[in-house]
Amino acid sequence: MKRRSFLKLGAAASALYASPRPRVSLAEVAAPRVQRYVPLGATGLEVSDISFGSSRLSDASLVRYAYERGVTYFDTAESYRGGASETAVGTALAGVRDKVIIASKTKARAGQDRRQIMAALEGSLKRLRTDYVDLYYIHAVNDIDRLENPEWAEFTERALEQGKIRFRGVSGHGSNLVKCLNYALDHKLADVVLVAFNFAQDPEFTEKLRHLFHYVALQPGLVEVLARARAQGVGVIAMKTLMGARLNDMREFESEGFTFAQAALRWVLSGEHADAALISMTGEFEIDEYLAASGSAQPAQAETRLLARYVAMHGSNHCQQGCGICVDSCSFGVPISDVLRARMYEVDYQDRRLALESYANLEMGAGQCLSCSRPTCLDACPNNVPIAVLTRDTARRFGDA
Ligand code: SF4
Ligand code: SF4
Numbered sequence: 001m002k003r004r005s006f007l008k009l010g011a012a013a014s015a016l017y018a019s020p021r022p023r024v025s026l027a028e029v030a031a032p033r034v035q036r037y038v039p040l041g042a043t044g045l046e047v048s049d050i051s052f053g054s055s056r057l058s059d060a061s062l063v064r065y066a067y068e069r070g071v072t073y074f075d076t077a078e079s080y081r082g083g084a085s086e087t088a089v090g091t092a093l094a095g096v097r098d099k100v101i102i103a104s105k106t107k108a109r110a111g112q113d114r115r116q117i118m119a120a121l122e123g124s125l126k127r128l129r130t131d132y133v134d135l136y137y138i139h140a141v142n143d144i145d146r147l148e149n150p151e152w153a154e155f156t157e158r159a160l161e162q163g164k165i166r167f168r169g170v171s172g173h174g175s176n177l178v179k180c181l182n183y184a185l186d187h188k189l190a191d192v193v194l195v196a197f198n199f200a201q202d203p204e205f206t207e208k209l210r211h212l213f214h215y216v217a218l219q220p221g222l223v224e225v226l227a228r229a230r231a232q233g234v235g236v237i238a239m240k241t242l243m244g245a246r247l248n249d250m251r252e253f254e255s256e257g258f259t260f261a262q263a264a265l266r267w268v269l270s271g272e273h274a275d276a277a278l279i280s281m282t283g284e285f286e287i288d289e290y291l292a293a294s295g296s297a298q299p300a301q302a303e304t305r306l307l308a309r310y311v312a313m314h315g316s317n318h319c320q321q322g323c324g325i326c327v328d329s330c331s332f333g334v335p336i337s338d339v340l341r342a343r344m345y346e347v348d349y350q351d352r353r354l355a356l357e358s359y360a361n362l363e364m365g366a367g368q369c370l371s372c373s374r375p376t377c378l379d380a381c382p383n384n385v386p387i388a389v390l391t392r393d394t395a396r397r398f399g400d401a
Contacts, residue, residue, distance in 0.1 A: 034070030035295025041235030063092030142174025175324025329380035
């Protein structure tokens, strides 16, 4: 099937599921656009239901392409592409700043003081060519110490007063995600949370799989903490919505008018756990493909079957980010799920640069695994992820011998 007709088919399928069965002529389907804008918790912000993730971005024209198709939320970070992602977002949106929501992030480590964090924000504002960001996240939190640092809270208060940030947030996808989110909610540290969440982490989905094969959703407490956030008026944005993004593996099964990515997005967007979905946009083809799922109602049965096929193909070798059940299984303290996330960036996303950045940011890598003679992690994963095999492979990939 040719690219354009394939995408049109996806858009047509989306329209069919979202409304009381209008008959849509494929010839009439325009290039996909955002179909729905959603409130982000109690912030008063409204964002496109599918939003622009830019962890792999350095091309301003892609940002503009997405904006012209109705995307209004653009998410970046000081660390993405060494600042090039922020520069690309700032360049593309300079003339339409008041029409878009821009979010950025900083690591804000436990020992940092407010002046250092403010300097990081100033650097982001400069690259983004703006006086303020709508949302500023403490990035990839997996450690309560970073949230407990009073300098972060002080910094956000000052930045809010000075109008340099409009709202503050917490982003995370690590093994302590649930604990960190609960802490942030307890201490009113977040107006919005950006969390790894996909169909395979939704108990409603995994319940449907029980009759097919053994599969366990490995993130105890995640949907509960997301419900708690929403009840408090905290906005929830889902990321890592494709469960590893092995899109190319799924193409041969995408024959019923939708793609795997559209099905995965539709699952998150039609559920009750998140306001919006963020997805890394790496090309015009992908932007068209993803936006065809905007405004989605419940996934059709065939789409759920496609998601189930994906889990069957990858569930036993895919680490569910944020699960953390194996966290204490390594006596050397290797941060297993973080190591496997860096591997995912290389193997599944095929993005070596992002993988190297992610691995370099870990406080400890997997070098220890190469000489580990008694791998106590062997049976630690209820989903049978072969931890030692994958962590050793990761150490070799990143030269951590
Ligand atoms: S390897 Fe298994 S137990 Fe460990 S974080 Fe990943 S999915 Fe969870
Ligand atoms: S192989 Fe050894 S060092 Fe590596 S995670 Fe497993 S127990 Fe830890």
